[in-house]
Amino acid sequence: GAGVSQTPSNKVTEKGKYVELRCDPISGHTALYWYRQSLGQGPEFLIYFQGTGAADDSGLPNDRFFAVRPEGSVSTLKIQRTERGDSAVYLCASSLRPSSTDTQYFGPGTRLTVL
Amino acid sequence: SQQGEEDPQALSIQEGENATMNCSYKTSINNLQWYRQNSGRGLVHLILIRSNEREKHSGRLRVTLDTSKKSSSLLITASRAADTASYFCGTVNTGKLIFGQGTTLQVKP
Numbered sequence: 001g002a003g004v005s006q007t008p009s010n011k012v013t014e015k016g017k018y019v020e021l022r023c024d025p026i027s028g029h030t031a032l033y034w035y036r037q038s039l040g041q042g043p044e045f046l047i048y049f050q051g052t053g054a055a056d057d058s059g060l061p062n063d064r065f066f067a068v069r070p071e072g073s074v075s076t077l078k079i080q081r082t083e084r085g086d087s088a089v090y091l092c093a094s095s096l097r098p099s100s101t102d103t104q105y106f107g108p109g110t111r112l113t114v115l
Numbered sequence: 116s117q118q119g120e121e122d123p124q125a126l127s128i129q130e131g132e133n134a135t136m137n138c139s140y141k142t143s144i145n146n147l148q149w150y151r152q153n154s155g156r157g158l159v160h161l162i163l164i165r166s167n168e169r170e171k172h173s174g175r176l177r178v179t180l181d182t183s184k185k186s187s188s189l190l191i192t193a194s195r196a197a198d199t200a201s202y203f204c205g206t207v208n209t210g211k212l213i214f215g216q217g218t219t220l221q222v223k224p
Contacts, residue, residue, distance in 0.1 A: 004157075033211065042203050042214030043158070056211055091157065098210045100145040108157040 002026070004107035006092050012113045013082055021077040021110045025094030031055075032075050033104060034067055035091040043091055049075060050098055082114045121204060121215040129223050134191040136218040138204035139184075145207050147180060149189050152201045152217070161189070161202075196224045 005024040013019050025032050031050055035043035045059040049069045057067075064082075069075040079086055089111050093104040122137045138147070146165045150158040162178045164171045164187065171178050177190040191198055199222045205212035 031210070035212070040216070042216050043205075043212070045211040045213065048211050050210075056209065059211070089156065093158075093212075100207055100210055103148065103160050103163050104205075104212055105160060106150070106158040 004092055004094050004105055006090075006107040006110050008110060009108065010111045010113075012115065014115050015082060015084060017082050017114075019079050019082055019112065021079075021090050021112070023075045023077070023092030023094075023107060025073065025075070025092070026096075026105055027073075029094035029096050029105075030072070031095045031098050031102075031104075032069060033093040033095075034075070034077050035093065037089045037091055037109070039088075046077070055098070079112075082112075084114050087112055087114045121202070121218045123218060124216065125219045125221075127221040127223065128194055130194060130196055132194055132222075134194050134198070134220055134222070136189045136202050136204075136220070138187045138189070138215060140187075140204075140206045140213075140215075141185065142206075142208060144182070147178075147187050148205045148207065148212065149176075149178060149187075150203045150205065152203060158203065191220075194220075194222045196222050198222045 007022045033048045034046040037043040047057040047067050052072045064080045067077045089109040091109045093106045095102040095104045148163045149161040152158050164180045175192045180187045201217045201219050203217040205214045
């Protein structure tokens with residue numbers, strides 16, 4: 001079956017603009033996760049959804065970052081007033097159940113470049 | 116913040132040799148997952164080991180977990196050039212994965 005997909009694969013924007021990054025999880029997976037990875041670093045947790053609700057958003061760096069998952073499937077990560085420091089690869093993952101028990105499967109990522 | 120650390124940060128070996136990477140972490144965990152990443156894009160899942168397990172195998176991969184020392188190791192036997200990648204361990208406590216900075220493995224043909 002299809003894996004986790006993310007669109008766009010690359011996004012170039014200007015400082016101050018608004019961007020939306022989309023994640024389509026594996027069908028039937030109830031848990032969805034967003035991570036951010038800077039060059040040379042490991043992925044850092046942003047937010048985790050169980051169904052439609054955010055179970056843990058402790059990794060969101062500030063109020064410019066927001067994510068939704070209105071129907072418990074597709075999720076959108078929204079970044080307002082982008083800054084150059086937001087440039088990174090944004091990774092989405094999903095798991096059948098919360099990952100205290102299950103494997104997280106990652107998508108290919110969206111590379112965001114803020115000029 | 117990063118939970119753990121991988122050691123070494125970089126490893127270069129000849130094809131056919133074994134590669135061992137270590138991961139240490141700080142807090143209690145439910146499970147630990149090893150991933151491979153090529154070219155800075157998506158992570159490929161390798162093995163999940165639960166906190167009550169000590170060792171797991173998958174093909175040429177062997178993972179150990181020592182919860183008393185808060186450490187794990189990944190052994191790749193008979194390495195191939197295609198194993199060249201970055202390897203990350205991620206620990207799970209409350210649902211989210213917490214990663215270290217990874218080990219970059221280069222396998223020379």
